[in-house]
Amino acid sequence: MDFDLPETALAVREGVGAIARKYDQAYWDRCDADKRWPEEVWRDLVAGGWHSLAVPEEYGGAGQGLLELAVALETLADGGAGGAAAFLYLLTPAFGGLTIARHGTAEQRRAFLPGIVSGELETCFAITEPDAGSNAIGITTQARLDGDHYVVSGQKTWISGLERADFLVLVTRTVPAAEAEPRTHGFTVLLVDVKRAVADGRLTYRPIPKFGTNTVASSLVFLDDVRVPVERVLGVPDEGFAVLWDILNPERILAAASGVGFGSLVLRVACDYAHERAPFGRPIGANQAVAFPLARIRAQVELARLMTYKAAWLWDAGRPCGSEANIAKLTAADAAWQAADRAFQTHGGMAYSLEYPVARLFRDARIAKNIPVAEELILAHIAQHELGLPRSY
CATH class of the missing domain: 1.10.540.10 (Acyl-CoA dehydrogenase/oxidase, N-terminal domain)
Structure with a gap:
């Protein structure tokens, strides 16, 4: 090995x-x-x-x-x-x-x-809808075949980067969920020309005010009879669920990689401050109450890194990696959040000062526990598929 x-x-x-x-x-x-x-x-x-x-x-x-x-x-x-x-x-x-x-x-x-x-x-990607977040099966954005085009109508939300994108990788239903057998049938992934659809007035969007990650806008998107040529289907019509999982697993693995790097960065910020701050004549990092939580997070980051690399290696090898992708994302997001929380505590009152990056890092770290998949759903997946417990959702 x-x-x-x-x-x-x-x-x-x-x-x-x-x-x-x-x-x-x-x-x-x-x-x-x-x-x-x-x-x-x-x-x-x-x-x-x-x-x-x-x-x-x-x-x-x-x-x-x-x-x-x-x-x-x-x-x-x-x-x-x-x-x-x-x-x-x-x-x-x-x-x-x-x-x-x-x-x-x-x-x-x-x-x-x-x-x-x-x-x-x-490019950017759109699957989430106002009434279908983690439940991807329940999306209702419809693509109806009309000659050599699909006609797409529906709403998407929390779509990041749309304002920059030339093309949108769009997940649609070509068979409604109620009629699909099995439930994963009837998905079609389309490449949508964003600028043309916007110019035609068929695609509109509204940025969502956000708590953090403000270097990119995230928007509520409205699709009103957007026409997409059939040659812009990614994969096989009605069988796009396979394409979808080949998007979602890499997304989770890359989110985990982000968490690993994020956690390492925030630990360094915290440790630098713990070296410099000496209100009682010695660095606060000499105190075990400061040092031990940071040391524990260092171990968590390293463990998350190992699982992230394993999940990516499995995906590259064409092997199943769903559980590994989920575990990597779960552990890396938690390590990043714990790191940000401890960095905030380590900085004391100065954590509130925008002269330090810790406030921005604190805000950005929290969302990773919710996206691209909530940790509760990851735990439900592990419980069902790894532990053999009854399905809970």
């Missing part, structure tokens, strides 16, 4: 780390305060090809896997980006590049992947 990262992943860690070191916490604070996409970082990632790691070489990408994407995301988060790093690697590299490379037709790969590699084309 070899726990060494492959050379490809080590090169990713070095290259992305060099970019991360160019941007200090003040930069990320400004992006968050201004509700601004970190354009400079994104352009650096594109210029180095660090965003297109999972795109096959024939389309200009690096031809690597989910493990390399996870290491890139972890490195960027650890290097200072914190929670903002997740969106830089989920929206286009994963939802677009990884998904189209794996499930796109030859024509779709030729049409989309070179643009993703060059940075000229960006």
